[in-house]
Amino acid sequence: MIKVLQKYKKRVDIHLLAVTFFIILLGLITLSGSNLDTSNIIVNQVVNIFVGLVIFTILVFTNPRILFSYAPILFLITIFLLILVHFFGIESNGAKRWLAFGAFNLQPSELMKITLPLMIAWLYQHYQNKITLWLHFAAIILISIPVYLVLLQPDLGTSIMIALSGFLIIFLAGISWRLILSSMIFVILSSPFIWINLHVYQKNRIINMLDPFVDPLGTGYHTIQSMIAIGSGGGFGKGWGKGSQTNLNFLPEANTDFIFAVYSEEFGFFGVVIIFTLFLLLIFRIFILASNMQSTFSKLLTVSLGVSIFSSIFVNIAMISGLLPIVGLPLPFMSYGGTSMVVSLASIGIIMSLNNHKTLIAN
Amino acid sequence: MDNYRFKYFFKKRIQILFGFLIILLFIPLLKIFYLQIIQFDRFIALSKNNSIKIVPIPPKRGVILDRNNVILADNKLVHSLEIDRTFFSDLSEIRARLKKKLNIDIDIDINIKKISYLYENTVPISFSLTDKQIANFVAHQYLFPKLSIKQRFIRDYPQGKSSAHLIGFINRINDKDISFLEKENLTNRYLGSTHIGKSGIEKFYENLIHGSPGFKEIEVDAKQNVIRTLQEKKPIPGRAINLTIDYRLQKIAEKAFKEKKGALVAIDPNNSEVLAYVSQPTFNPALFTNGISHEAWANLNDKNSRTMLDRAVAGLYPPGSTLKPFVALAALTNDIRKPPFSIFDIGYFKMPRSSKVFRDWKRGGHGTVDIIKAIAVSCDTFFYGLGLELGIPNLNKVLDDFNFGKKTEIDIDGEKSGLIADKAWKKKKFNESWYAGETAITAIGQGFTLVTPLQLANATSKLANPSLSIKPHLLLSIDGIKQDKEEVKEKKQSYSDKNLKLIKVGMVNVTKEGGTAAFLGKKSNYQMASKTGTAQLFGLKIDEEYSEDTLPDNLKDHALFITYAPANDPKIVIAVIVENGGHGGSVAGPIAKEVLDAYLKNKKL
Numbered sequence: 001m002i003k004v005l006q007k008y009k010k011r012v013d014i015h016l017l018a019v020t021f022f023i024i025l026l027g028l029i030t031l032s033g034s035n036l037d038t039s040n041i042i043v044n045q046v047v048n049i050f051v052g053l054v055i056f057t058i059l060v061f062t063n064p065r066i067l068f069s070y071a072p073i074l075f076l077i078t079i080f081l082l083i084l085v086h087f088f089g090i091e092s093n094g095a096k097r098w099l100a101f102g103a104f105n106l107q108p109s110e111l112m113k114i115t116l117p118l119m120i121a122w123l124y125q126h127y128q129n130k131i132t133l134w135l136h137f138a139a140i141i142l143i144s145i146p147v148y149l150v151l152l153q154p155d156l157g158t159s160i161m162i163a164l165s166g167f168l169i170i171f172l173a174g175i176s177w178r179l180i181l182s183s184m185i186f187v188i189l190s191s192p193f194i195w196i197n198l199h200v201y202q203k204n205r206i207i208n209m210l211d212p213f214v215d216p217l218g219t220g221y222h223t224i225q226s227m228i229a230i231g232s233g234g235g236f237g238k239g240w241g242k243g244s245q246t247n248l249n250f251l252p253e254a255n256t257d258f259i260f261a262v263y264s265e266e267f268g269f270f271g272v273v274i275i276f277t278l279f280l281l282l283i284f285r286i287f288i289l290a291s292n293m294q295s296t297f298s299k300l301l302t303v304s305l306g307v308s309i310f311s312s313i314f315v316n317i318a319m320i321s322g323l324l325p326i327v328g329l330p331l332p333f334m335s336y337g338g339t340s341m342v343v344s345l346a347s348i349g350i351i352m353s354l355n356n357h358k359t360l361i362a363n
Numbered sequence: 364m365d366n367y368r369f370k371y372f373f374k375k376r377i378q379i380l381f382g383f384l385i386i387l388l389f390i391p392l393l394k395i396f397y398l399q400i401i402q403f404d405r406f407i408a409l410s411k412n413n414s415i416k417i418v419p420i421p422p423k424r425g426v427i428l429d430r431n432n433v434i435l436a437d438n439k440l441v442h443s444l445e446i447d448r449t450f451f452s453d454l455s456e457i458r459a460r461l462k463k464k465l466n467i468d469i470d471i472d473i474n475i476k477k478i479s480y481l482y483e484n485t486v487p488i489s490f491s492l493t494d495k496q497i498a499n500f501v502a503h504q505y506l507f508p509k510l511s512i513k514q515r516f517i518r519d520y521p522q523g524k525s526s527a528h529l530i531g532f533i534n535r536i537n538d539k540d541i542s543f544l545e546k547e548n549l550t551n552r553y554l555g556s557t558h559i560g561k562s563g564i565e566k567f568y569e570n571l572i573h574g575s576p577g578f579k580e581i582e583v584d585a586k587q588n589v590i591r592t593l594q595e596k597k598p599i600p601g602r603a604i605n606l607t608i609d610y611r612l613q614k615i616a617e618k619a620f621k622e623k624k625g626a627l628v629a630i631d632p633n634n635s636e637v638l639a640y641v642s643q644p645t646f647n648p649a650l651f652t653n654g655i656s657h658e659a660w661a662n663l664n665d666k667n668s669r670t671m672l673d674r675a676v677a678g679l680y681p682p683g684s685t686l687k688p689f690v691a692l693a694a695l696t697n698d699i700r701k702p703p704f705s706i707f708d709i710g711y712f713k714m715p716r717s718s719k720v721f722r723d724w725k726r727g728g729h730g731t732v733d734i735i736k737a738i739a740v741s742c743d744t745f746f747y748g749l750g751l752e753l754g755i756p757n758l759n760k761v762l763d764d765f766n767f768g769k770k771t772e773i774d775i776d777g778e779k780s781g782l783i784a785d786k787a788w789k790k791k792k793f794n795e796s797w798y799a800g801e802t803a804i805t806a807i808g809q810g811f812t813l814v815t816p817l818q819l820a821n822a823t824s825k826l827a828n829p830s831l832s833i834k835p836h837l838l839l840s841i842d843g844i845k846q847d848k849e850e851v852k853e854k855k856q857s858y859s860d861k862n863l864k865l866i867k868v869g870m871v872n873v874t875k876e877g878g879t880a881a882f883l884g885k886k887s888n889y890q891m892a893s894k895t896g897t898a899q900l901f902g903l904k905i906d907e908e909y910s911e912d913t914l915p916d917n918l919k920d921h922a923l924f925i926t927y928a929p930a931n932d933p934k935i936v937i938a939v940i941v942e943n944g945g946h947g948g949s950v951a952g953p954i955a956k957e958v959l960d961a962y963l964k965n966k967k968l
Contacts, residue, residue: 174372231398231406244414248584269399276392287381299373310384317391
């Protein structure tokens, strides 16, 4: 037993694990503070965490060479699942995002947050001696397929997340600044066309972000209630379980997407600074690990997964504090929900696996 | 690209990236700092606004009592069937199920959303369950998890249909009431209230009866469910008021009317307290409390019965011969027709310089008639001539003194002023000139003159007690404290005791041998001063016989009767009008007599 634990200890990065656990713990504390029917939620969330840890452990002990060799197949499977969503997905609030497997609902777009970086990292590893403009171009094509499929659902938030994690690898793989600049100009120029093709509800969200108080009971309601929750927390918060915005149901989706607003209301700016520090430490540690890795694949994949987690955190907090439009996006490690928890823990697991086998897929 | 170059390259880019991420994360941190630290006051206020509501608690309405503390209007604790407000949309389904399973009808659903049951977790859907139905419901409550039984106060009128016009009724506050309350700056007093006085005493003394609301500070959730009460200030209940009414008399008078339409007003001539205030037919004021149905409302406003009309103050009638004592007083005051002046009545009066003839009510006439006998036998012929000589201006001056043709300003709503006609009025109204014949018939109470039963009672009261200078009123005391009425100082012509005595003798003789209501005086142990009246609604042509049997009911004469007793020390004045009742003495007289008997039985005479 002790031997197993020692082996485990050798294989995991204790710093990264500790930070992750702290964040998960804060999420659980926040969840259990609300007076809403929490008993089930806490049990379910503990189960989610457990499932996540099992997958995490499996991945920790998995040789990244396996991941590497299966990357294209995993990518294709996820693409296939996304196509399945399009035809057989569960529809909710006008969007098809989930596949039902018995009692368990799978969100393939969340899986894509891992498999796309895997695929792109595989691409650059495989052709690492022949990195040309054509390779970048191939990568862009590979990125745009899942992004397009997720956009169709429609799920603007997740598709942007996926696109970012893909493009980030291209950036890290050494695309020239000139190309980056010219593509940015392209995006800015094409933005009016993107606007035209957005759904009405997506447009409303963007408009509301600019001024949520225009329509306080309509589409701006979520943003306003969330801002009230955060703002009324003040310096040190209303105290654990005492958030009136949460417990009196003014805050929508308090357990899932808006959990950060609950946390801010109950623990105040003091608590916010603590959790920001933890998030920053998490990313910092992941970047340190990436720097010390040997293979292109490991480095690219690790940073990409890290940034993927970071962008979920950033977008979630930005939307809750009224900086970005409300897109359905959970806060990694804290929001109630299985897929998000499992995917986030799996990402950490992959990073640790890559970290264990620094040289195994060295060139 | 070789591996070494890539590593160098990667390290540089990852540093750039990390720097970028830190900067990126600072943006939401700054925004949160702005929300939590800089704008804290604003958002804490918004958060409290969200969850903490100030809810008014409506006051309990004051009770209305008669002078002997008989309850006329009260608040009754009832069991109401209530629905959880979040399930309000299921009402029609629940209604059907209630009917099917328990045979319970929901009686309230009209306009229920208009009622402000805001911030109450349940909304009443029925107030009228019987004890049996409640027991049945409680036994089967598991079938209706969205419903519950609650206790609420509703306005109760224990006397039922009796005295409805006097007491009045309340109804839900409507848009008109709201704009009135806004105009009067009273909306704060009505926070949380659902009802307001709409007629009678309930309306006139709304200010006293209503009370002031209390408040409670409650915490609500996003669906407006009440979580808990934080603070409470109790409402100030409405004042209890005693009316001058003696409900015993009221009841006797109503009974005496039987099915007849009409009104009775009884006044204490010593202080102008209204002792009885009856308008028949009457209605059940409780019908209005929660909104009246269209059919019921149409019934009450039927053109023939006109149930909603408060005949005591808003019924306008020709006074008929009951005006004669006042006309006679006017003549004596102007020094005409003083005894021993008399005429010989042959049954009709011929207009001077005209062929027009006015008939007396009695064929063949009354023989020799002086002013006393003219009142006692109600001799029309005597008054035709008197009227012509006196003239309208002199007559109207006295009628005005007795408050005819203007409101008595009694403390109840809807009073009409009646009508004292003159030349100018007719010119304005019909653009016609005044004929001498109209002066003659005005003197016998026909013509244009219109009075209300209250005016008649009030004028008789002044006749009984000429020194009286208090307006007739209905409010006796507030919370048991007697309200002193201010005396009204008015310039009046003085009437000599001698003249007043002559009128009194005439009125006493009405119930004596030979008088128009002699039969009333026979069994009386006190002396009454009275006058009968029969107001014609149907203009008889010369030589046409009036026959009660052949005339349709609504054209039959109104029967009127005024009286005060005891004649030498008046304690009560009564005016009665029975619509289409026929002869005044025989129809209206007995009603008045019953009330007199009842009132004077316990008094020292």
